[in-house]
Amino acid sequence: MAAATASRSGLRSALPLLAPAYLWLTVAIFLPLSAMVFFSFMTELPLSGKPWAFTLGNYAAFFSQSLYLTLLLASLRLGLEVTLWCVVIGYPAAYVLAKVLKGRSREAIFLLVILPFWSNGLVRIFSWAMVLREGGILDTALNAVLPFKINIDLMYSYPAVIIGLVHSYVPYMVLTCYLTLQAIDDSLIEAGRSLGASRLQVLKRVIIPLSMPGLVAGAALIFVPVVGSFMEPRILGGRTGTFYGTVIEDQFVAVFNWPLGAALSFILLAVVLVILAVASPVLRRAA
C-alpha cells in the first residue's frame, strides 16, 4: 500500500516534467503523421479544393508497377551495405576510443568523431562532391604523390552514394559501440587472456558478445534512415541515384501527389518495421 502511494506520488511529481515532451510529441509528430495516414487513402489532397474520395489506389500503385518494388529492394540493399561499412569502420574506432586511448587524446579523437554532426548535411555532401569528382581533391592529391597517372572519378556513381552515407552515419555506430565497449570490465579481458585465450578468441568470446547491444542499436539507427535517404543519392549518385526515397520526394516536391507519396512512405515504414521485428529475436539472442 505504502509502495503504491509512493509510486503514484512519484508519477504525479514526474508529470510536470514529462508533460512538455509528450505534448510536443503529440503536436509535432503524432498529429501530422496521422494526417499523412489520412492523406494516403485519398484520391486528391483535400487542400487542393478538388472533390476527393477514399481509395486504396495509392497502395495498389505500389504493387501494380514493378518499379517501386525494384527501387525498394535497391534501397534495402543500400541500407545493408551502408550499415555494414559503418560497422567495419565504426567498431574498431569505438574500441580504440574506449580501451586504448585515455585522457586528452581520447577527448580529441572523440571530438573528431562528433565533428560531422555539427555541420549541415548538405554542406557535407557538397564537399564530398568536390573531393570525388574527376580533377577533384582526391584525384589531384593522388596524382601529385603517385609516380604513375591514375584517373579517379567516383562522382555520380553508386560508390559515391555509399561513401557519402557512411560518412554521415558512422558517428552513430561509434557512439553506440563506444558506450557498450566502455562498460566492459577490463578484468574480464585480462581473465580471458590469463586463461590462455588468444587475442582473437577474447574478441570473439568476450568483447563482441558484450558489446552486441551497442552494435544492434547502432545498426538500427543507421539502417532505417538510410533506406529512406534521398538527398545523398540524388546529389552523389547521378544516373544511378534513383532510389525509393528519391521517388517519394518526387511525389511531394515535383508532381505534388501527396497521397501517393504518403502511401509509398507508409509502405516503407511497414517494410522496415517487419524487418526489425523479424531481426530482433535473432539479434536479442545474439546480444
Place this chain on the structure above:
Amino acid sequence: MRMPDLTALLTATAVFTSALAFAAKADEVHVLNWKGYGADEPWAVEAFEKATGNKVVNDFFNSEQEMLTKIRTNPGLYDVVMINAAFNDQAMAGKLIQPIDVSKLPNYADISKDKAGSPMLVHDGKVYGVPWVWGLTALAINEKSFDKPPTSIAEMWDAAHKGRVVIRDDAVEAVQFGAIATGQNINDIKDMDAVKTKLTSLMPQIKTFWSSENDWNQMVASNQIDIGTYWSGSADRAKTHFKLPVSLVVPQEGAVAWLDAFSIPVGAKNVAGAEAFINYMIDPKFYVEWVTKVGAPVSANTKAVEALPEDAFNRKVMGDPEVAKRIQFQAPITDAQREAYLALWQQLKVDVK
C-alpha cells in the same frame, strides 16, 4: 523519421498556417512566383515600392501544382501570380484567375502581337494572362569540348560524349525532348514508343540528372560535361554573369519554348496595385536592369528587347527569325498525360541503374 515525411510535414504546416493568415492589406501587393525569378529582386521591389507606394510581399512555389493549390486554398491572399501559359487554361477553368483590364497597363501595347494574342492566355476575347518573358529548353555546350558548335540534337547520342551528357530531372521536359529528337510535335506525341526507345538509348550517355542552374554551372566549371539540355536564360546567365564557357545551341530539329505570364487571382484585394506591378514587370527599364544585373529570359515586350544592346544574346540569338521557325511552344498538358510521362521517366531511370 525520414526526410520526405519531415519535408512534407513542414510544407503541410506552412500550407495550414498560410490558410489562416490574415487577409491582405489594401496597399500591399502579394506576389506568387518562383524564387529568384525577377519579381523578388530587391532592387526591383525597392524601385516599385518607391514609385507606387505599394508594399510588395513575395511568396514562392516549387511546382505548378503547388502554385494552383496555393491560390485555391488562399482566396483573396494573392494579387499577382506568375503562371506558365500552359497552365493558364487550368487556372481559368478552375475560376482561380480573373480577366485583366489591359487598358490599365500602358506597357501592354508593346507586347508582341503573337504572344499577347496567344490562345493560351486569351479566352473569349478576355485577357487572363499578361505575357512576361519566354525562353527555350534547348541544348547548351561546354565550349572547351567543341571546336565548332554542333547543329543537331543527335550530338547528345554521340559515343564521343559518353558519360558527359546531362539532362534535367523532369518528366515532361524529357518526354518533349524525346519528341523533338524523333521529329514529332511536342504537343501531340503520336508515337510514344519511339520516344521511349530514343530516350532509352540516351540513358547510358548520361552523367547525371540536373535539377538546378547551379548543378549545370558547377559541372561546366569543373569541366565534367560536354553537352546537355539547358534553359536559354540560364545559358545566358552562365556566360555573361558567371563567365563560364557555355553557349546555347538551338538544334536544327527544334527546341521546346515556354511562355510565362502574370495573372490576377479571383478575389484579389488590391487589383490596382496588381496592375501597377504587372506593368512594372513588363517595363523596358526593369527588363534591361534584370538582364544586365542578373541575366533573364526574353521579354515579351518588343520595346524591352529593343532596349538591349544589339549583340545581346536575348536579341541576337533569340530574336533570329530562323530560330523562331524551329521552336515549338508548350501547350497545356492534362493530368493523365503528366502521370503517364512521369511513369515513363521513372521507368527509364530505374532501367539504367
